[in-house]
Amino acid sequence: MNPLLAKPIIDLVGNIFDRVFPDKDQAAKAKQDFMVQSAMMEQSEANAFRDFVVAYEGEGSKVHPWLQILRGSVRPVLTYALAGLYGYGFINPLEFTPEQMDGLFKLNLISLGFWYGERALKNLGLNMGVKND
16 A cells, blocks of 8 residues: 555544544533633633733833833832821821721722732731632
8 A cells, every 4th residue: 555645544534433433522522622712712812902902002111111110100109008098097096087997998908909819818818708719
């Protein structure tokens, strides 16, 4: 037999055999293929959105240095301001009412949760009703 024809013939016989005697795992394989394709589509959509944002706002390295400083200072300034106000309320308890202190506590939780994520809040023991993994 010609070695150039051997592979196509073996593939053809294998395909015919697979169609005549289908595997029980063929449905699982089809489901897995579908999951892989959908994950690839989601990833491409996420990449397209990221490309749009970069085109709209500009890459970080191509933005004016003052804007880079402003972008980079938002998290620390906001976090330090909220934590500082909360700490100031403990040092001077007559400056804030209990409702204001409770509000500052909640704002600090929101800030920490947004900037540092749920995992940081769990590590601090502030999981407040969040299921542990």
